Amino acid sequence: MTGAAEDLRGTACGGSAHGGSAHGGSAHGGSAYGSLPRKEDARFIRGKGTFVDDIQLPGMLHGAILRSPLAHARIVSVDTTAAQAHPQVEAVITGQMLAERGLAWMPTLSRDVQAVLATDKVRFQGQEVAFVVARDRYSARDALELISVEYEPLPPVIDAERALDPGAPVIRDDLPGKADNHIFDWEAGDQQATDAVFAVADVVVAQDMLYPRVHPAPLETCGAVADLDPVTGKLTLWSTSQAPHAHRTMYALIAGLPEHKIRVISPDIGGGFGNKVPLYPGYLCAIAGTMLTGRPVKWVEDRSENLMSTSFARDYHMHGEIAATADGRILGLRATVLADHGAFNATAQPSKFPAGFFHIFTGSYDLQAAHCQVTAVYTTKAPGGVAYACSFRITEAVYLVERMVDLLARELGMDPAELRMKNLLRPEQFPYTGPTGWEYDSGDYPRALRLAMEMAGYDELRREQARLRERGEYIGIGLSFFTEGVGAGPRGQMDILGLGMADGADLRVYPTGKAVLGISVQTQGQGHETTFAQIVAQELGISPEDVEVVHGDTDRTPFGLGTYGSRSTPVSGAATAMVARRVRERARIVAAAMLEVAPADLEWAGRRWQVRGDPDQARSMAEIAMAAHSALELPDGVEGHLDASMVYNPPNLTFPFGAYICVVGVDPGTGEVTVRRFIAVDDCGVRINPMIVEGQVHGGLADGVGMALMQAIVYDENGNCLGGSFMDYLLPTSAECPSWELGTTVTPSPHHPLGAKGVGESATVGSPAAVVNAVLDAISPFGVRHADMPLTPANVWSAIQGRPQRTDLAVT
Amino acid sequence: MQITVTVNGIPCTREVEPRLLLIHFLRDELGLTGSHWGCDTSNCGACVVWLDDTPVKSCTVLAAMADGRRVLTVEGLGRAGRLDPVQEGFAACHGLQCGFCTPGMMMTARWLLDHHPDPSAEQIRAALSGQICRCTGYENIVRSVLWASRHEAGQHGAGQHEAGQHEAAAPRAAGPGAGETRGALP
Numbered sequence: 001m002t003g004a005a006e007d008l009r010g011t012a013c014g015g016s017a018h019g020g021s022a023h024g025g026s027a028h029g030g031s032a033y034g035s036l037p038r039k040e041d042a043r044f045i046r047g048k049g050t051f052v053d054d055i056q057l058p059g060m061l062h063g064a065i066l067r068s069p070l071a072h073a074r075i076v077s078v079d080t081t082a083a084q085a086h087p088q089v090e091a092v093i094t095g096q097m098l099a100e101r102g103l104a105w106m107p108t109l110s111r112d113v114q115a116v117l118a119t120d121k122v123r124f125q126g127q128e129v130a131f132v133v134a135r136d137r138y139s140a141r142d143a144l145e146l147i148s149v150e151y152e153p154l155p156p157v158i159d160a161e162r163a164l165d166p167g168a169p170v171i172r173d174d175l176p177g178k179a180d181n182h183i184f185d186w187e188a189g190d191q192q193a194t195d196a197v198f199a200v201a202d203v204v205v206a207q208d209m210l211y212p213r214v215h216p217a218p219l220e221t222c223g224a225v226a227d228l229d230p231v232t233g234k235l236t237l238w239s240t241s242q243a244p245h246a247h248r249t250m251y252a253l254i255a256g257l258p259e260h261k262i263r264v265i266s267p268d269i270g271g272g273f274g275n276k277v278p279l280y281p282g283y284l285c286a287i288a289g290t291m292l293t294g295r296p297v298k299w300v301e302d303r304s305e306n307l308m309s310t311s312f313a314r315d316y317h318m319h320g321e322i323a324a325t326a327d328g329r330i331l332g333l334r335a336t337v338l339a340d341h342g343a344f345n346a347t348a349q350p351s352k353f354p355a356g357f358f359h360i361f362t363g364s365y366d367l368q369a370a371h372c373q374v375t376a377v378y379t380t381k382a383p384g385g386v387a388y389a390c391s392f393r394i395t396e397a398v399y400l401v402e403r404m405v406d407l408l409a410r411e412l413g414m415d416p417a418e419l420r421m422k423n424l425l426r427p428e429q430f431p432y433t434g435p436t437g438w439e440y441d442s443g444d445y446p447r448a449l450r451l452a453m454e455m456a457g458y459d460e461l462r463r464e465q466a467r468l469r470e471r472g473e474y475i476g477i478g479l480s481f482f483t484e485g486v487g488a489g490p491r492g493q494m495d496i497l498g499l500g501m502a503d504g505a506d507l508r509v510y511p512t513g514k515a516v517l518g519i520s521v522q523t524q525g526q527g528h529e530t531t532f533a534q535i536v537a538q539e540l541g542i543s544p545e546d547v548e549v550v551h552g553d554t555d556r557t558p559f560g561l562g563t564y565g566s567r568s569t570p571v572s573g574a575a576t577a578m579v580a581r582r583v584r585e586r587a588r589i590v591a592a593a594m595l596e597v598a599p600a601d602l603e604w605a606g607r608r609w610q611v612r613g614d615p616d617q618a619r620s621m622a623e624i625a626m627a628a629h630s631a632l633e634l635p636d637g638v639e640g641h642l643d644a645s646m647v648y649n650p651p652n653l654t655f656p657f658g659a660y661i662c663v664v665g666v667d668p669g670t671g672e673v674t675v676r677r678f679i680a681v682d683d684c685g686v687r688i689n690p691m692i693v694e695g696q697v698h699g700g701l702a703d704g705v706g707m708a709l710m711q712a713i714v715y716d717e718n719g720n721c722l723g724g725s726f727m728d729y730l731l732p733t734s735a736e737c738p739s740w741e742l743g744t745t746v747t748p749s750p751h752h753p754l755g756a757k758g759v760g761e762s763a764t765v766g767s768p769a770a771v772v773n774a775v776l777d778a779i780s781p782f783g784v785r786h787a788d789m790p791l792t793p794a795n796v797w798s799a800i801q802g803r804p805q806r807t808d809l810a811v812t
Numbered sequence: 813m814q815i816t817v818t819v820n821g822i823p824c825t826r827e828v829e830p831r832l833l834l835i836h837f838l839r840d841e842l843g844l845t846g847s848h849w850g851c852d853t854s855n856c857g858a859c860v861v862w863l864d865d866t867p868v869k870s871c872t873v874l875a876a877m878a879d880g881r882r883v884l885t886v887e888g889l890g891r892a893g894r895l896d897p898v899q900e901g902f903a904a905c906h907g908l909q910c911g912f913c914t915p916g917m918m919m920t921a922r923w924l925l926d927h928h929p930d931p932s933a934e935q936i937r938a939a940l941s942g943q944i945c946r947c948t949g950y951e952n953i954v955r956s957v958l959w960a961s962r963h964e965a966g967q968h969g970a971g972q973h974e975a976g977q978h979e980a981a982a983p984r985a986a987g988p989g990a991g992e993t994r995g996a997l998p
Contacts, residue, residue, distance in 0.1 A: 042903070044911030045895070045900075046899070047844070047885065049846075049911045051845075053845075054845040137836065138832075218946055219910070220848070220850070269910060303851040525908075525911065698950075699909065699947045700949070702948075702949035726856060727855060731944050731946070733940070733941045733944060734945075
């Protein structure tokens with residue numbers, strides 16, 4: 001473990017110093033860690049990746065889904081006669097057909113059920129109604145037009161704030177006795193203690209704020225190829241899954257298939273961000289299609305289907321209150337949340353808390369008491385809630401507290417950086433147990449904030465802001481400080497349908513000293529084939545080139561729950577380190593036999609086992625591996641070979657953190673926002689491949705700019721989804737993103753075997769608040785106190801005019 | 813209808829539906845799956861290929877419109893078995909993560925460097941602004957193209973990509989349905 005803390009500005013891939021072999025091309029200082037170029041790039045730059053839609057099987061058929069045009073309607077009849085008569089159509093599957101086999105509904109990860117194909121009603125626009133299987137892609141689409149569905153329209157429920165009104169249409173009348181749209185009430189923290197600190201506070205600030213519904217929109221949509229072998233009964237499913245093992249178990253539970261006869265393969269995945277964690281009806285339709293036709297069936301959704309029907313994220317309607325002393329000591333925090341979960345409670349989050357990790361909402365601050373209360377409702381919108389690099393609602397939590405701290409700074413007339421510095425947890429408080437029960441493992445928050453301010457030139461920025469304002473130009477400086485909780489997770493706090501969140505690792509070392517690692521987590525671009533090879537190489541003293549990483553195939557890898565919630569390095573990275581250490585210990589026994597000494601007489605010298613005090617007496621891993629497979633006489637109880645397996649059960653989450661500063665310019669005449677600079681200091685503990693870590697941060701920062709300024713899935717008064725294409729659901733491009741300025745501090749996790757923490761979601765979680773705080777700082781001279789995301793030109797302009805708009809509905 | 817398209821230097825004649833999109837012609841008929849389909853609305857650029865000498869979004873070009881013309885895809889980048897500097901740059905500068913947008917980004921970058929051999933970061937951002945990457949935040953894509961601009965040996969340029977440079981660039985010989993790619997599956 002790298003024990004010493006360090007401050008770094010940028011790293012090997014910083015700025016224009018991208019010359020030569022850019023990232024160095026080799027690990028530094030004899031360590032296998034470092035900014036190695038990625039092993040997986042060789043195939044992608046040649047167009048030789050294998051994504052689900054690249055799979056072609058002999059005799060393969062193509063599926064397409066008929067979707068509801070209405071947000072809420074009773075199904076009177078479904079007539080598939082004409083579609084079945086289409087010459088290229090092999091099968092048409094309806095909800096009724098699935099119901100006869102008990103497959104019309106599937107369980108969600110939040111203990112609700114979701115329709116696979118609708119039988120009684122449709123409950124959101126885009127809901128799955130029927131599935132056509134045809135001989136080619138285009139004919140399958142053609143045949144959808146030939147299905148006649150008679151609907152009896154029902155009033156939609158589009159406004160979460162009206163969902164619990166008396167007399168509101170009941171969406172889930174499929175649930176026995178359900179007479180309203182209520183899903184759950186949940187609270188955390190100490191209400192009495194919080195009331196007490198609010199009662200003595202000098203200052204209390206309150207604000208309503210919306211975290212709008214957004215969609216992660218990975219560039220590859222969801223899809224599957226299902227192939228049931230009629231002879232062996234084995235189902236092979238290539239699918240866009242971030243959690244192939246969990247999916248396999250769920251298919252077994254849902255469809256009644258024997259689990260050892262199911263093989264789930266996640267080939268190359270074109271981005272996930274949480275969108276590819278849930279099971280979707282399309283996957284099950286493809287399975288039903290192959291069962292019915294006896295031929296392989298491919299189903300790949302189009303972009304509109306992806307945006308309108310698969311897991312969205314956020315949609316949190318929040319009320320925050322913060323209490324402080326007159327000199328800026330924060331005392332307490334309250335939050336009341338109305339959560340819009342859509343038509344089915346299908347939030348794909350593994351925690352035992354209905355609102356995920358939202359109750360980490362006290363963030364990075366040393367306050368005395370906190371209390372939050374969350375109520376969730378059904379609406380006639382697509383189901384989901386956590387599918388966008390959000391660490392199971394920590395995004396919403398960080399946004400709330402970081403907006404409240406900025407509002408408090410304004411109320412107190414304090415600089416927001418000074419207020420944060422005054423209230424950040426101090427290094428000596430770690431491990432720190434917060435007022436809602438989370439135990440943060442390690443941190444040095446002031447150091448990260450100081451570094452970010454120094455990189456930004458914070459004081460000079462403030463002076464520049466003042467100078468420009470005198471000329472009628474408006475720039476804004478926004479800060480956010482976040483604490484993440486990632487690496488799900490401890491069994492006391494989370495599981496998936498009863499499955500504990502441990503992950504396995506298998507490590508085989510061949511006689512010539514080359515190694516193959518099997519892992520359960522699933523890269524969607526995170527570079528696991530490189531990072532995990534580096535971990536093994538570091539522990540065994542071999543080259544990363546000599547380690548092959550196998551993943552994404554349930555027949556070839558150990559069980560584990562997959563990649564989401566930034567859990568790969570915290571959980572599987574730990575499993576990998578531990579299994580490699582187990583192999584190293586076996587190698588020690590073999591080396592001792594080779595050198596004819598006792599194992600206790602050997603010491604590990606980084607690349608070999610050597611006799612203490614006699615470095616000439618040593619054996620490398622390759623030498624040991626060959627001996628372990630040879631006729632060498634081994635001590636009793638040692639079987640030979642070096643292979644090992646390991647399951648890692650995380651004792652706690654890891655808690656990465658960071659300090660972000662965003663600088664924007666706002667044109668008050670048009671409301672247009674330009675992101676001028678973005679400074680991001682991230683601390684995710686020990687970095688195995690800094691280049692990959694920085695890439696993860698870059699992507700998350702773009703997400704933050706997108707969510708803050710342009711991304712929202714909006715519905716109209718009839719329940720029509722207005723974000724159903726990239727024409728309407730805007731994503732940031734190279735033109736809207738600045739050149740990111742990154743800084744690093746390293747505070748190792750004390751409980752992770754490598755001292756590493758997760759980082760995949762840090763920037764997505766931390767950055768939106770910095771952008772919003774910057775915009776609102778820029779337009780504060782116009783008396784604007786708050787405006788909701790996305791801060792589009794229209795919304796910013798309206799806020800400047802004193803008419804902030806509701807950004808989740810387009811209702812006339 | 814019958815069309816003949818010269819793809820990566822190799823003439824390919826196929827019977828196609830008039831409505832067939834160029835992206836599906838390349839992927840499903842020719843087995844060139846390096847170009848990806850991402851949005852249908854010309855917004856994401858995962859499908860960018862060259863039609864004659866110009867990058868186009870092949871999800872909104874009919875295969876019939878390519879009849880008698882040349883198409884260059886990611887499989888045809890580089891020459892004589894050597895990678896194009898753009899490809900090398902993306903690998904050297906971590907310009908890709910999931911790899912889905914990468915072929916389209918590289919095709920546009922190649923065009924940019926053919927016409928502006930020494931672009932500024934701002935020019936690169938402008939050239940790529942019609943395409944979407946969800947992973948990288950664009951920073952390392954810009955660096956990748958800059959890297960390529962500094963490592964050009966002058967041998968690259970529009971129209972210089974030769975026929976049948978290496979096996980990977982060749983469209984598959986037979987039409988779809990024969991299932992000949994099954995052996996290549998994991």
